[in-house]
Amino acid sequence: MAARRALTLVELPAWPIKRLLRLEEALVRHEAGNWCLVTALPPTPAVVVGLGGKPDQLLDAAALRAAPVDVVRRFTGGGTVVVGGGTVVASLVIEKGAVCEPFPRDIMAWTEPVYAAAFGRLGVDGLALRDHDYVVGDRKVGGNAQCIAKDKWIHHTSFLWDYDPKHMTYLTLPAKRPEYRADRGHDAFLSRLGEATYPGYAAPAAGAAALASGLEAALAADFDVVRPGPDAAE
Amino acid sequence: WAESAWPSSTQTKTMLRLTLQRSAPACRAAFARSGGLRCLATHYAESHEYVKVDGETGTVGITDYAANALGDIVFVDLPEVGDEVEKGESFGAVESVKAASDVYAPVSGEVVAVNEALEDTPDLVNSSALEDDWFIKIKISDAGELDGMMGDDAYAEHIKE
Numbered sequence: 001m002a003a004r005r006a007l008t009l010v011e012l013p014a015w016p017i018k019r020l021l022r023l024e025e026a027l028v029r030h031e032a033g034n035w036c037l038v039t040a041l042p043p044t045p046a047v048v049v050g051l052g053g054k055p056d057q058l059l060d061a062a063a064l065r066a067a068p069v070d071v072v073r074r075f076t077g078g079g080t081v082v083v084g085g086g087t088v089v090a091s092l093v094i095e096k097g098a099v100c101e102p103f104p105r106d107i108m109a110w111t112e113p114v115y116a117a118a119f120g121r122l123g124v125d126g127l128a129l130r131d132h133d134y135v136v137g138d139r140k141v142g143g144n145a146q147c148i149a150k151d152k153w154i155h156h157t158s159f160l161w162d163y164d165p166k167h168m169t170y171l172t173l174p175a176k177r178p179e180y181r182a183d184r185g186h187d188a189f190l191s192r193l194g195e196a197t198y199p200g201y202a203a204p205a206a207g208a209a210a211l212a213s214g215l216e217a218a219l220a221a222d223f224d225v226v227r228p229g230p231d232a233a234e
Numbered sequence: 235w236a237e238s239a240w241p242s243s244t245q246t247k248t249m250l251r252l253t254l255q256r257s258a259p260a261c262r263a264a265f266a267r268s269g270g271l272r273c274l275a276t277h278y279a280e281s282h283e284y285v286k287v288d289g290e291t292g293t294v295g296i297t298d299y300a301a302n303a304l305g306d307i308v309f310v311d312l313p314e315v316g317d318e319v320e321k322g323e324s325f326g327a328v329e330s331v332k333a334a335s336d337v338y339a340p341v342s343g344e345v346v347a348v349n350e351a352l353e354d355t356p357d358l359v360n361s362s363a364l365e366d367d368w369f370i371k372i373k374i375s376d377a378g379e380l381d382g383m384m385g386d387d388a389y390a391e392h393i394k395e
Contacts, residue, residue, distance in 0.1 A: 051309065076332075077331075101303070106303075145334075147334045149324075150281075150324070150338070
């Protein structure tokens with residue numbers, strides 16, 4: 001029987017998104033091993049654009065001029081998100097060949113049941129992928145993106161534990177959007193995970209801790225999971 | 235409808251490519267001796283990039299297998315003319331289905347042309363049009379790097395695994 005691979009799961013403190021993205025890219029391109037990172041982001045909002053995103057089309061310039069925030073381009077694909085105090089980020093950094101073929105749809109076919117199982121432990125039933133978004137019902141609860149590099153890939157997700165509707169004004173209605181969204185604006189399209197979990201996990205920090213434990217159990221199907229303290233990522 | 239008595243241009247290109255691929259080692263030897271003999275052959279990397287060699291120039295792209303597995307390509311990030319690329323190292327990326335996938339140079343050399351059509355029409359990569367889906371052209375610095383790459387038959391076996 002082949003030896004099981006190890007995976008290190010780290011619950012990070014509230015790092016700013018730029019620092020988190022730098023760590024993720026270092027783990028994908030320069031560090032060995034499989035990793036899962038979970039963190040509740042600090043309250044300061046930021047806009048994060050995918051590798052190929054065009055800010056002049058995706059962002060509302062007037063809203064940004066009125067209330068400026070950092071706009072960060074990440075190394076993964078996918079769409080534009082606003083992150084901040086209500087966002088819980090989960091990142092899976094996995095060696096090629098460990099669990100699936102290194103192509104986008106194969107990766108998501110593996111991650112979907114992992115997250116469904118993890119969130120089931122928090123009282124959220126029916127989390128699924130729809131048109132490549134994490135949804136509960138027909139409402140988006142998390143945006144994900146991926147990078148497939150030489151030896152590893154990353155699938156990271158910004159889960160909407162909570163959000164401030166006025167931050168969504170930074171984003172235009174994208175021209176290319178999933179079919180299930182139709183023409184719904186942000187408020188009719190998005191949903192807050194903190195309202196769907198067991199009461200004890202409603203706050204993002206408590207939710208992140210619970211999600212880390214849920215992922216530890218779900219990932220144990222494929223890996224030997226170790227959980228050092230947050231210093232492991234330093 | 236009448237079945238043509240003549241092979242289509244695509245079939246002709248395929249037959250020519252396969253014939254020349256079988257004579258690729260002799261082509262490379264002749265190229266090394268003459269320094270300028272034109273030799274058309276396609277070589278494949280395990281990471282699903284191809285290089286079509288025409289004299290000292292290699293035309294680089296990703297295979298249909300990779301393009302289909304990646305899904306609809308929405309963005310292509312390429313180097314600039316004059317950049318140096320190194321065999322096995324990333325020279326750019328393609329974005330599809332929320333994923334940015336690195337693409338790797340199958341041979342080393344200097345970038346002499348970039349397919350600028352991909353900036354506005356990245357889905358050309360999915361269209362399987364052999365003339366339109368290339369990424370970059372390289373002036374190959376070491377033809378010996380082609381040794382050990384796969385030909386058509388070996389690549390066909392590779393993607394079956």
